Amino acid sequence: MPERTLRAAPRSWAKSLLLTLPILLWSLLMFSRAMMQPGRAPKLAAAVTLLFMVALFFQMVRTFQTYRWRRYFFVAVGFLFPIGFIWDLIALRGSMSIPVERMLSGDTPFCFMVIPMMIVPAALFGTIVFPGSILATASNPHAIAAMVALWMCATLLLGKAWCSYGCFFGGIEEGFAAVAKKPRIKKLDPRLRWMPWAVLAAVVLLSAALLEPVYCTWLCPFKTVTEYMQVRSFETAFQAAIFVVLFLGLVVVLPLLTKKRTQCSFLCPFGAFQSLFNKTSAFDVRIDRARCRPCVLCEKACPTLSIGAESLESGQPRLSCMKCGACVDACVRGAAVWHIRGTEVGPSAERARLMHLYSAWGFAVLFGGSIIANTLEKLFGLLV
Amino acid sequence: MKRWRAILGNTGAVATLAVLLAAPFFLYGWFQNGVAALHLRIDPQYSGGEVARVIQRDGYQVVVRKPVPRRSPLQRVDPFVQMTWTPAARLPAQVSDEIDLDGDGRPDLLVSFDTAHLKLDVTPRTPGYRPVHTAGVVSFSELIARVNDGIVVRVPLR
Amino acid sequence: MPAGGLATEALLLGISSGPVCLASCSPVLLPVLAAERKSVSGTGALLAQFLGGRLAGYLGFACLAWLLGLSLNLEPRARILVYGLCDAGLAALLSAYAFGLRAAPEKSCEHGCPASRARRFSDRYHTFAPVSLGFVSGLTLCPPFVAAGVRAAETSSLPLALLFFAFFFVGTSVWFLPSVSLAVVQRFAAVAVVARFTLFLLAAWYGYAAVIILGRYFLHA
Numbered sequence: 235m236p237e238r239t240l241r242a243a244p245r246s247w248a249k250s251l252l253l254t255l256p257i258l259l260w261s262l263l264m265f266s267r268a269m270m271q272p273g274r275a276p277k278l279a280a281a282v283t284l285l286f287m288v289a290l291f292f293q294m295v296r297t298f299q300t301y302r303w304r305r306y307f308f309v310a311v312g313f314l315f316p317i318g319f320i321w322d323l324i325a326l327r328g329s330m331s332i333p334v335e336r337m338l339s340g341d342t343p344f345c346f347m348v349i350p351m352m353i354v355p356a357a358l359f360g361t362i363v364f365p366g367s368i369l370a371t372a373s374n375p376h377a378i379a380a381m382v383a384l385w386m387c388a389t390l391l392l393g394k395a396w397c398s399y400g401c402f403f404g405g406i407e408e409g410f411a412a413v414a415k416k417p418r419i420k421k422l423d424p425r426l427r428w429m430p431w432a433v434l435a436a437v438v439l440l441s442a443a444l445l446e447p448v449y450c451t452w453l454c455p456f457k458t459v460t461e462y463m464q465v466r467s468f469e470t471a472f473q474a475a476i477f478v479v480l481f482l483g484l485v486v487v488l489p490l491l492t493k494k495r496t497q498c499s500f501l502c503p504f505g506a507f508q509s510l511f512n513k514t515s516a517f518d519v520r521i522d523r524a525r526c527r528p529c530v531l532c533e534k535a536c537p538t539l540s541i542g543a544e545s546l547e548s549g550q551p552r553l554s555c556m557k558c559g560a561c562v563d564a565c566v567r568g569a570a571v572w573h574i575r576g577t578e579v580g581p582s583a584e585r586a587r588l589m590h591l592y593s594a595w596g597f598a599v600l601f602g603g604s605i606i607a608n609t610l611e612k613l614f615g616l617l618v
Numbered sequence: 619m620k621r622w623r624a625i626l627g628n629t630g631a632v633a634t635l636a637v638l639l640a641a642p643f644f645l646y647g648w649f650q651n652g653v654a655a656l657h658l659r660i661d662p663q664y665s666g667g668e669v670a671r672v673i674q675r676d677g678y679q680v681v682v683r684k685p686v687p688r689r690s691p692l693q694r695v696d697p698f699v700q701m702t703w704t705p706a707a708r709l710p711a712q713v714s715d716e717i718d719l720d721g722d723g724r725p726d727l728l729v730s731f732d733t734a735h736l737k738l739d740v741t742p743r744t745p746g747y748r749p750v751h752t753a754g755v756v757s758f759s760e761l762i763a764r765v766n767d768g769i770v771v772r773v774p775l776r
Numbered sequence: 777m778p779a780g781g782l783a784t785e786a787l788l789l790g791i792s793s794g795p796v797c798l799a800s801c802s803p804v805l806l807p808v809l810a811a812e813r814k815s816v817s818g819t820g821a822l823l824a825q826f827l828g829g830r831l832a833g834y835l836g837f838a839c840l841a842w843l844l845g846l847s848l849n850l851e852p853r854a855r856i857l858v859y860g861l862c863d864a865g866l867a868a869l870l871s872a873y874a875f876g877l878r879a880a881p882e883k884s885c886e887h888g889c890p891a892s893r894a895r896r897f898s899d900r901y902h903t904f905a906p907v908s909l910g911f912v913s914g915l916t917l918c919p920p921f922v923a924a925g926v927r928a929a930e931t932s933s934l935p936l937a938l939l940f941f942a943f944f945f946v947g948t949s950v951w952f953l954p955s956v957s958l959a960v961v962q963r964f965a966a967v968a969v970v971a972r973f974t975l976f977l978l979a980a981w982y983g984y985a986a987v988i989i990l991g992r993y994f995l996h997a
Contacts, residue, residue, distance in 0.1 A: 383649035432973030516630035576627025
């Protein structure tokens, strides 16, 4: 397999198709059930999603580039997930707000963001501090056991790459970050990248003390595009204001101005939590110091401030690296490379990239692909 | 040593692919069953607590749950006791029941509400409970609400 | 009941209540232990200071209640006032402590400007921060503390009541011992930055809680 050095010529069509074949077969398997559903909308949605995912993978293989094509998928998930979710909420209860009645009946859909906050109370008191259901019910398919199981599978497969292939919120800010050609704000205080860890520590400690999911009740900006507690009091109004300000600031405005994923870099405690699993993943990104100049193109390209001066010295991005591939694609000297842990840095970089892509993209088809298809089915249902 | 590390690394990479193949068919189900087998329960401030007793009435029943105490000084939900009148469809228009919460034969609360507007009046008969006069949700520990096929009442403890 | 039996009862009550005490004290204790980046023995010393302050809070409150003839099972309004004041105290103390944390000592201004005075206060406070934070944590009437207090009030004398509390405290403190393992993070310089940010976030939370609780107390007076 030819190794990529400087900007290599695209791979041949025949080889690219051959390498894409496993993903095509996997996608056919994952979407087969949807294709067999009655009605044109589910079939059309499944077909469009399948073609979309396979085409993106083909391009990733052919062009030796990862970031740009992955971003199309990720932004699609980020924008289509809230559309589908809100659609279901309006159909079910006519509103995005969660009435207390729904919380009392255990019908609140479980979100993966709760996972770090529920561990300590579960260990100390044997209770889950979330108004959901442990097992799926007719009125709540997004049960706790199912989401935790999904997260465990994703963590085994991806580690922190969940933030590049799994998270159904990150694509929103990644989309806004891609809008401007150049950043208006170029310098960001590097100490701010430690905030997600502080938020994680604070919400984990407070959730155990208060016996409630503190991040969800106080800090989650994505309440703005999913569901939130009914505004009945000063406190719930204050909470809603915090959600809106954080969403507009960290998910819309700052990504537009900085071209960085600022919510992920400066707030998200789940991202910090997933960073702990970066060391358990078989794949990572390394910087071959023999080839590195350093021109710091990788540092500028990284959307999450995961490359700094010390990374170039040590040959390793920071623990917050999401394995999005931006640095690898930006590096003109082939110094930033994909890598299998334990092996030598540099040789077999392309093999490492492909192996990582098969597992990451396989998960993306399974999870993100189903989100895309789900929403497209609703949209196509209006047309066909 | 270098060679062994490379072998382990490559094995891990291949294992990741195996995990992907196994995930939707085996792992997901196993993990789900594993979580369910931990015998965790939803926190009682949301679930209402364990069922203490069921009081039969004419055509309906009142499910009385154990009081949910304050477990932490920082907890924002005040202690309460929850009762559920079910099935809601068979309740009279105006419900007025004396409820013995602790099973000592003496009524602890007089609970009255109308099923149409959910206007609630709770008069304590024994100390330890706070009176309630509300229609709807005041807080997690003081409310009347239609939940599934029942009407849930939460009365705060003193 | 003989003193030995009372002590055993108190110890077992403390051990069974430990998770609640650990959960409610951890937001105050753990960031402080992490921020100091000390060795195992140093972290243990800090923990001992915090627990000592907490014991002083427990015993002081119990003595006061005994002398005033009050029940520890306070009326709801009195409990609200205690919670609110403790939260306000913790917000102030955590803020002062976090403000004093920094990577390297700065030169203080010689002209005695407010920023310099604040900096000197934070530096002086730093030394006895763990004790004061433990003391205020001990004053919060957590349910196990109230249960222990009610039981202690049934004893025949103040010394026996204090003995009960002391053994109850030892029982709860067993759960705090694993927090010494936070010393493993001392080698990461970033831990101090993270701990400082965490302390500010927690101080903001306690401050908000104090405003809401005390607001509720005075508005419903």
